[in-house]
Amino acid sequence: MHQFEFETLDVFTDRRFAGNPLAVIMDARGLAHADMLAITREFNYSETTFVLPPEDPANTARVRIFTIGYEMPFAGHPTVGTAIAIARARKLTEKLRLELNTGVFPVRVDLDRPVAFAEFQNPNLPSEKGEAADAALIEAALSIPAGSIDRGPHRIRKVGAGANFFFAKAPLNVVRKAKFNSAAFEAVRFGDAVGVLLYAEGGESEDAAFHVRMFAPGAGIPEDPATGGAAAALPGQIALSQNFADGTHQWVIEQGFEMGRPSRIHATIETLGGAVKSVRIGGNAVPVMKGLLDY
Numbered sequence: 001m002h003q004f005e006f007e008t009l010d011v012f013t014d015r016r017f018a019g020n021p022l023a024v025i026m027d028a029r030g031l032a033h034a035d036m037l038a039i040t041r042e043f044n045y046s047e048t049t050f051v052l053p054p055e056d057p058a059n060t061a062r063v064r065i066f067t068i069g070y071e072m073p074f075a076g077h078p079t080v081g082t083a084i085a086i087a088r089a090r091k092l093t094e095k096l097r098l099e100l101n102t103g104v105f106p107v108r109v110d111l112d113r114p115v116a117f118a119e120f121q122n123p124n125l126p127s128e129k130g131e132a133a134d135a136a137l138i139e140a141a142l143s144i145p146a147g148s149i150d151r152g153p154h155r156i157r158k159v160g161a162g163a164n165f166f167f168a169k170a171p172l173n174v175v176r177k178a179k180f181n182s183a184a185f186e187a188v189r190f191g192d193a194v195g196v197l198l199y200a201e202g203g204e205s206e207d208a209a210f211h212v213r214m215f216a217p218g219a220g221i222p223e224d225p226a227t228g229g230a231a232a233a234l235p236g237q238i239a240l241s242q243n244f245a246d247g248t249h250q251w252v253i254e255q256g257f258e259m260g261r262p263s264r265i266h267a268t269i270e271t272l273g274g275a276v277k278s279v280r281i282g283g284n285a286v287p288v289m290k291g292l293l294d295y
Contacts, residue, residue: 002030004293007089008045011081012226012255012263012283014115019256019263019286020226022081023048025293026089028064033071039295040066046221047075049082059097059104061086068220072194074102074124074162076228076265076281083107083118084285102162108282119266119282126161126236126276129192133158133166137188138196142215143179144170154241161279163229164193165214167237172200172211176258180215180222190218197230205264209251210234213258225256226263228281235269235276244271 005026013019023043028036028050040048052062063082065072072078083096087109096107103123110117135149135156149156154169170178175198188196195216203211212234214227231253238244249269256263263283270278 001294004028004031004295006291006293007085007287008289009081009085009285009287011077011285012228012265013286014284016286016288018261020077020224020261021045021288022078024082024085025050026085028052031295035295036064036066037071039293041068044068046224047072047078049078051082051086054099056099059099060092061096062099065100069218071101072163074100074229076230076232077226077283079105079107079120080118080228080281080283081285083109083120084111084116087111088116088287100162115284115286117282117284119268119280122161122232122279122281124160124162126159126233126279128236128240129158129160129164131158132156133188133190133193133196135168137184138166138168140184141181141188141196142198143181144174144177148174154237157237157240158193159233159236159240161229161233161236163233165230165233166193166196167234168196168198170198170200172202175200175211175213178213180217182217182222185215185217194219194229195221195224197227197234199234203254204257204262205252205254207252208254210253211257212253212255214255223259225259225261226265227255228265228283231265231267232279232281235267235279239271239274239276244274244276246272
């Protein structure tokens with residue numbers, strides 16, 4: 001039996017017991033893929049990360065991200081939370097470079113704020129990734145009225161920026177009332193899509209650009225409190241749906257309110273010629289627990 005240090009954080013929030021919880025195994029050397037999946041299922045959070053030495057010594061660390069269903073190619077709240085955990089543990093102040101399964105992610109970490117903040121640059125620009133799900137099936141899967149999902153410019157698309165999601169727009173009151181229907185979800189063919197992000201303009205907060213909810217039963221996540229990977233791809237859906245003025249756009253994307261775990265995701269998007277040229281995703285993270293895992 002070996003012992004592994006771990007830390008948990010609540011991510012995309014400035015207070016404990018909100019946002020999206022994350023477990024970080026600070027030194028995962030010696031753990032195989034099956035071990036990581038078993039440990040992730042024990043924590044039973046949306047994701048758990050495993051920190052390893054970098055393959056390129058110019059980078060800070062290699063990070064593997066797991067849901068209780070499978071290993072993720074990339075996810076946002078684990079990237080933010082893990083960067084903050086590494087920076088705190090190693091007393092790093094410069095920009096980190098994390099090796100994820102979909103590339104090297106530069107991450108700026110600010111530990112001098114009252115609550116630590118991290119922002120990553122996604123090397124994967126959002127783009128449409130293939131056939132979308134049927135709107136009627138999504139409506140049934142989310143227990144919302146038929147015809148609620150936009151079938152016009154904001155029609156359902158599969159868009160990804162390192163991880164693929166179905167994006168579906170509906171009025172804010174419909175998004176708030178959506179309810180996961182496990183039986184109806186079985187009819188939706190997700191393929192390589194992690195889940196479905198249901199979004200509306202505006203939100204609970206005055207500064208919210210979007211109010212979103214994300215459902216990913218295939219990943220073992222009936223509903224996620226905060227999904228930075230989907231937030232990183234959302235600008236691609238918006239660019240495909242409407243005119244996107246050139247320049248810098250700063251969004252607050254709120255999530256998790258219906259779960260009692262409110263989250264705020266900060267997105268900074270650069271556009272040119274109506275196309276997305278860069279996406280940065282940031283947020284706060286609060287440490288919650290530290291301990292030793294016997295395995």
